[in-house]
Amino acid sequence: MSRISFTIDGVTVQAIKGQSILKAADAAGIYIPRLCAYRDLVPHGSCRVCSVKVNGRIQAACVQTVIEGAVVENNTPELEEYRSNIIDMLFVEGNHFCMFCEKSGFCELQALAYRFGIAVPKYQFLYPKREIDMSHPHVYVDHNRCILCGRCVQASQSMDSKNVFQFIGRGIRKRLQVNGDSLAKTDLKVTDEAVSVCPVGALVRKRVGYETPVGLRRYDEAPIGDDIEPGKGDR
Numbered sequence: 001m002s003r004i005s006f007t008i009d010g011v012t013v014q015a016i017k018g019q020s021i022l023k024a025a026d027a028a029g030i031y032i033p034r035l036c037a038y039r040d041l042v043p044h045g046s047c048r049v050c051s052v053k054v055n056g057r058i059q060a061a062c063v064q065t066v067i068e069g070a071v072v073e074n075n076t077p078e079l080e081e082y083r084s085n086i087i088d089m090l091f092v093e094g095n096h097f098c099m100f101c102e103k104s105g106f107c108e109l110q111a112l113a114y115r116f117g118i119a120v121p122k123y124q125f126l127y128p129k130r131e132i133d134m135s136h137p138h139v140y141v142d143h144n145r146c147i148l149c150g151r152c153v154q155a156s157q158s159m160d161s162k163n164v165f166q167f168i169g170r171g172i173r174k175r176l177q178v179n180g181d182s183l184a185k186t187d188l189k190v191t192d193e194a195v196s197v198c199p200v201g202a203l204v205r206k207r208v209g210y211e212t213p214v215g216l217r218r219y220d221e222a223p224i225g226d227d228i229e230p231g232k233g234d235r
């Protein structure tokens with residue numbers, strides 16, 4: 001495997017040729033915030049939360065492969081504001097009432113808001129009218145909280161070998177749709193990976209709510225990014 005080197009915020013990082021900046025940074029213990037990218041799913045660069053500057057140009061770190069000698073900026077005020085604005089927009093575009101959400105404390109959107117110090121979004125809430133599909137006996141979809149990250153769409157195809165979820169529409173009208181009249185009419189199983197990968201409280205298993213008490217949840221214990229950059233996620 002051929003190795004190359006580049007820098008992130010002045011720190012020299014070794015990477016495997018063809019590796020994404022995000023994966024190389026993870027391996028080097030440098031956290032780059034992300035939302036749509038998820039472990040073994042093929043990254044598709046939709047949320048742009050992972051934006052970094054590569055030789056002065058903004059790129060999505062999850063899809064941009066490393067270039068020998070590249071100068072990557074990650075932890076700068078400009079990029080933090082850029083990412084923070086994306087998080088802000090995701091909050092106002094949907095209906096995210098964290099205090100009433102079963103995913104609170106496990107939610108990556110909420111955890112990123114904490115990381116960026118967002119208490120109240122600076123944009124106007126849109127309060128869209130969205131549906132909740134409770135038809136399935138074991139799983140529900142709350143479209144109010146869907147951030148259209150695409151993880152479930154991809155996981156259903158590549159990990160579950162199904163096609164339960166897809167997107168319809170474009171721009172502000174883009175929505176998640178299930179492959180049937182309702183979730184109950186699909187072949188989704190409660191054990192499907194597609195249900196596990198949702199970063200927010202949009203795809204939720206029924207009857208397991210609050211098994212982990214609030215206060216003892218993943219991001220109650222440690223801030224997001226702490227698994228990659230121990231002790232530095234709590235700026």
Ligand code: SF4
Nearest residue numbers: 146147149150152198
């Ligand atoms: Fe992403 Fe969850 Fe919406 Fe699927 S339901 S697109 S995983 S936020």
Ligand code: FES
Nearest residue numbers: 034045047048062
């Ligand atoms: Fe890279 Fe979403 S994590 S674009």
